[in-house]
Amino acid sequence: VELAESGGGLVQPGGSLRLSCVASGVSVSTAPRSWVCQAPGKGLEWLATFDPDRRIPDYAASKKDRFSISAGSAKNTWCLQMSDLEPEDAGVYYCEVWRMRGRGTQVTIC
Numbered sequence: 001v002e003l004a005e006s007g008g009g010l011v012q013p014g015g016s017l018r019l020s021c022v023a024s025g026v027s028v029s030t031a032p033r034s035w036v037c038q039a040p041g042k043g044l045e046w047l048a049t050f051d052p053d054r055r056i057p058d059y060a061a062s063k064k065d066r067f068s069i070s071a072g073s074a075k076n077t078w079c080l081q082m083s084d085l086e087p088e089d090a091g092v093y094y095c096e097v098w099r100m101r102g103r104g105t106q107v108t109i110c
Helices: none
Strands: 002-006 009-011 017-024 033-038 044-050 067-071 077-082 091-097 105-109
Touching: 002 091, 017 033, 017 091, 017 105, 033 067, 044 067, 044 077, 044 091, 077 091
Parallel strands: 009 105
Antiparallel strands: 002 017, 017 077, 033 044, 033 091, 067 077, 091 105
8 A cells, every 4th residue: 555645834833734645556444544743853653543443533632632533535535634733743744554654744833
């Protein structure tokens, strides 16, 4: 499976972004799908997981009030809606499925 993230960019504190991920090569429709982030100088941080078998997504405690993960409108896609962004949210965001990630999309807050 190949993953491709998009939607990152430069945003002011308090702003919003919607990240998208497209998987190709195999269907991920029944797989748990996640977003993780790597802030500058830090390790990967798990943010959220959408599991088709569960009714409610899981979120990191620090993000649950501002981030929302969902399946995308197109097949094999999923999204991360981020609001009220803070400088600490800056980093490279990766979508993840079956422990595989794409190249990431950069989010800059300034």
